[in-house]
Amino acid sequence: MANTWQNIVKNRMKIVGETQESLAEKLNVTQGSVAHWLSGRRKPDTDIIASILKAVGIKEITINADGSAIENNAKIKNKKNNFLVEVLNITASAGLGYLNSDVKEVIKLIEYDSEQAKTLFKGVNAENLKVINISGDSMQGTFDSGDAIFVDVSKRMFEGDGIYVFTFGRNLFVKRLQVIKNVIRVKSDNQLYDSWDISEDEIDQLYIHGKVMLSQSMLLRKHG
Structure with a gap:
């Protein structure tokens, strides 16, 4: 076992x-x-x-991908056939906003075969992929509260419509972002939640941490 x-x-x-x-x-x-x-x-x-x-x-x-685990005495270095993704001790809100600690501890690493990683992550480097959990139901239908999301942290600016992890004010969110005229519209996939806008005057309160590539509960689901 x-x-x-x-x-x-x-x-x-x-x-x-x-x-x-x-x-x-x-x-x-x-x-x-x-x-x-x-x-x-x-x-x-x-x-x-x-x-x-x-x-x-x-x-x-x-x-590891098969569910097996190893305790590490020192941070693992990438091997030629290993693709290691850091899982962070951070929760982003798919709801009304989740205030997190500034401490971003790596709590584990997920290991993928290099060929599997190429298919899943479309050539994104392991260093640019982070896994965090989400809390709330505003993105229900796309992913659920407690799901893990794989975030490409090299995407620190708006790069077209998609699901982003971002801070606005003091809260960390995971939502769809869409540019409409002079505002960025923040949209939820759960229709019970209203969309809201970030105006030009408020843009300095927006910090994009990355763009969501995949989410995982029991299955991996692609989001672009």
């Missing part, structure tokens, strides 16, 4: 004398939630995984 991040955490808990109850107290959750996460019955968001790793003293884990 392949090793998993849950097994690595459970082994570390034995070493440091951590129990599910004490871990739950650190995370401010129920012991039942910890039990579900560590058994694999429920899949926690990446920010929860980050908190679990930090609580038991694990700095970095590599999670």
Whole structure:
């Protein structure tokens, strides 16, 4: 059986004398939630995984495409046949806005075969790809709350209609952006949410972090 991040955490808990109850107290959750996460019955968001790793003293884990995992003592360097994508401890809002910590910890790496990566990521370098989680339902129909999105962070400017991760004011969003005359229209795929505009006077509050390439829940879905 392949090793998993849950097994690595459970082994570390034995070493440091951590129990599910004490871990739950650190995370401010129920012991039942910890039990579900560590058994694999429920899949926690990446920010929860980050908190679990930090609580038991694990700095970095590599999670491979087949679900197997390896604890790393030092940051992995790219090998010729490896394509490693960093998963960040960041959540972007597909809702009304999510205020994140300025700390952007790498909580794991996802490894792809180089040929698989060429097909999925259309030649984008691994250094320019980051994975973050989304929160909220305003993009429902395209992706759901808790999904992971693959962001091309080399796209720091508006480059045509598409789904972008961006900061406006102090909040981090994932939404569709579209230029209409002299404004940038911010659109949600969930029709229950109204569109809103960023005017020329407000453009200095907009910072684009990247353009969404793929999202992943159980399946990878292409967005351009």
